[in-house]
Amino acid sequence: MKLIVFATLCAVALAFPREKRQLSIGTISVSGAGGSTGCVVTGNVLYANGIRLRNLTSSEQSELATYQTEVEQYKAQLREILAQRRENLRSRLMSHGRNQQQQQSNDVSSQGTPDDGSIPKAPEKPSFCTAEETTQYYFDGCMVQNNKVYVGGQFARDLTSDEVSELQTFDTQQTAYQNAVQAQMQTQVRGLFGGSDFLSALFGGEQGPQQQQPSSTTPASTSSTTLPPKPTVPQFCTAIF
Template structure:
């Protein structure tokens, strides 16, 4: 019961730890999604990122977009054909029950060969992480080195501020990875290095538990986290 309580506490910390990163740096890079204005959207020849107008596409980028549209349509058609074929194969397999084993094996092999799905087309080069990543700070949002307040464009970041943002992103990413790694180490140490579900319900034998503890002597120790990154002061919220 004590392990269950401690584990629940660790899980709560694990969910809370990276939350700041998600608030400060929310990436929406998808080109093909469920719809809406998130990610990259092109209407006419105008490029938008997360609902914010970026620029007009160049002639080369328009050609790239046309190629991408063709590849996406081909990809959808291939998926549609595979789905229909699998539906027919499923019907055949259901109807083939009771048939000779060799015939059933041939049908199973046919289904197995269809597991290799077509590869989705690569997104266009003009839809980059640099242009679509959003950083949410206290009072404003930064995207593509531009500051927005209340959804309205406010100003461009200076060259010095752009360097600060890159440094912050690098340090925050490293900090988040370190927190997650520490949490994994603590969970492994708590349950003797074994699978936590098995340890929780007492399914590991005493020998296995001793071996796990012996192989992870330092897992219960506390590793040093890198310093928490300093959040850039691109805007000031007045309370």
């Protein structure tokens, strides 16, 4: 019964309307794979999520050159660390007898991740690649990015000053609302298993039988939790159905 309710809660979470999506910015792909998500510079032209923003200034071009150098150094350090760890692991496997090779192979997962002290720090993203410019808001019929409205991927207009303030208020309220909904669902899921961890309850933890009783009181406590009011979605565009 608990698994059925849990599955229902998961379905509700997936069905929750996603009126805002914030994309990652400035991600680094060590393998060389890339895309148009986030900030992309070609020549001296800055794009955000595939949308042209502007030309870089001379100071920003210098900042970009420094960033490119730091990225190459970062990649080289990662490759060196991974190669050294592979070599160390191979040497350890060869130095032990066949009876111990199985034990060493079980340590591969732990050896594959460097210690915290040996992981190089990723370079800081350039100052011209900000969340304000790369955050996208999806509404019915249009998308807003960097205070500009796009319809079907085409630029339509700039937001007015009043609309910019309205969007900022919506962003703050929507974030608080989503965080509250997520926290409430986590509380409900924990309550279904008497406050125990889900995997522990699913696979029969030591206190599993003793923790089922509090779950009967959980609905009463979670139902009394008051969510903040759902924010009003700005009417920057109107979709005709």
